[in-house]
Amino acid sequence: AQKITQTQPGMFVQEKEAVTLDCTYDTSDQSYGLFWYKQPSSGEMIFLIYQGSYDEQNATEGRYSLNFQKARKSANLVISASQLGDSAMYFCAMREGQGEYGNKLVFGAGTILRVKS
Amino acid sequence: EAQVTQNPRYLITVTGKKLTVTCSQNMNHEYMSWYRQDPGLGLRQIYYSMNVEVTDKGDVPEGYKVSRKEKRNFPLILESPSPNQTSLYFCASSPSGEPQHFGDGTRLSIL
Numbered sequence: 001a002q003k004i005t006q007t008q009p010g011m012f013v014q015e016k017e018a019v020t021l022d023c024t025y026d027t028s029d030q031s032y033g034l035f036w037y038k039q040p041s042s043g044e045m046i047f048l049i050y051q052g053s054y055d056e057q058n059a060t061e062g063r064y065s066l067n068f069q070k071a072r073k074s075a076n077l078v079i080s081a082s083q084l085g086d087s088a089m090y091f092c093a094m095r096e097g098q099g100e101y102g103n104k105l106v107f108g109a110g111t112i113l114r115v116k117s
Numbered sequence: 118e119a120q121v122t123q124n125p126r127y128l129i130t131v132t133g134k135k136l137t138v139t140c141s142q143n144m145n146h147e148y149m150s151w152y153r154q155d156p157g158l159g160l161r162q163i164y165y166s167m168n169v170e171v172t173d174k175g176d177v178p179e180g181y182k183v184s185r186k187e188k189r190n191f192p193l194i195l196e197s198p199s200p201n202q203t204s205l206y207f208c209a210s211s212p213s214g215e216p217q218h219f220g221d222g223t224r225l226s227i228l
Contacts, residue, residue: 004159035216045160045207045219091159103148103211104175107159 003027004092006108013082014116020067021077021111023092029053032096034075035105036066039089048090051075082115089113119144123208123220130198131228138193138223140208147212149191150175151183154205154222163206166191198227 005024013019025034036048051059051066059066067076079086089112093105121142130136142149147168152160152175162175166185180202182194191210195202203226209217 037219043205043222043224045209045222047216047218050216093160103213103215103217104150104162104165105152105160105209105217107161109157109159 002108003106004094004108006092006111008111009109010112010114012114012116013079013086015084016081018078018080019082019113021079021090021092021113023075023077023108025073025075025092025094027073027094027096029096032094034066034068035093035095036064036075036077037091037093038086039091039110041088045091049077079113084115084117087113087115119218121208121210121218121220123206123223125223126221127224129226129228132199133197136195136198136225138195138206138208138225140191140193140220141189142191142208142210142218143189144210144218145188146210146218147188148217149185149208149210150217151181151191151193152207152209153177153202154207160207163193195225198225200227203227 003026032053034051038046049061049064049066051068063080065078089110091110092108124139150165151163154160161177164183166172206223208220211217
């Protein structure tokens with residue numbers, strides 16, 4: 001079974017609008033972490049935002065926020081006021097436990113976001 | 118500047134010719150990992166290391182070797198590369214429980 005599911009292979013958004021990228025996860029651990037990474041066309045992996053399973057408040061980092069719904073096992077990324085530079089591949093990832101397996105991240109297949117001017 | 122450095126960035130080689138991709142981090146992180154990225158599959162962990170001389174297999178270790186003789190370095194070795202190892206490879210490092218810092222990636226093509 002997939003541990004991280006990103007159901008949107010591709011998304012379009014108009015510049016300056018908000019967009020939500022979906023992510024659902026599957027784990028039986030009580031302690032885990034959820035991450036979003038951005039991969040522009042140049043290929044590097046850029047860390048965006050982190051949510052711990054025990055964090056009660058949704059994480060926010062600038063224009064990025066993580067809509068964490070623990071009971072539904074979803075961790076959607078919300079990008080507000082989209083910019084052309086937000087066009088990239090976005091990966092949702094999960095770390096189970098507290099660092100066993102070398103802090104292994106399990107990744108979803110990714111969502112390609114295109115921002116239109 | 119805190120960084121994870123991989124070399125080479127690009128390599129085209131032939132089946133069976135041993136190659137090494139180097140990875141070095143300057144942040145004194147204990148944890149280091151190698152991932153490969155393939156279309157539609159996201160990134161998958163190949164090997165990881167939790168400290169010097171401590172390494173273990175990830176999800177897709179077949180055909181790869183690693184070593185961790187120093188804290189800063191974690192090379193990935195392909196003893197006899199095959200075309201199915203053509204991929205984009207990332208090295209990552211982190212302290213325990215923290216987000217991983219990724220290198221810029223190495224694109225390998227094995228003909």
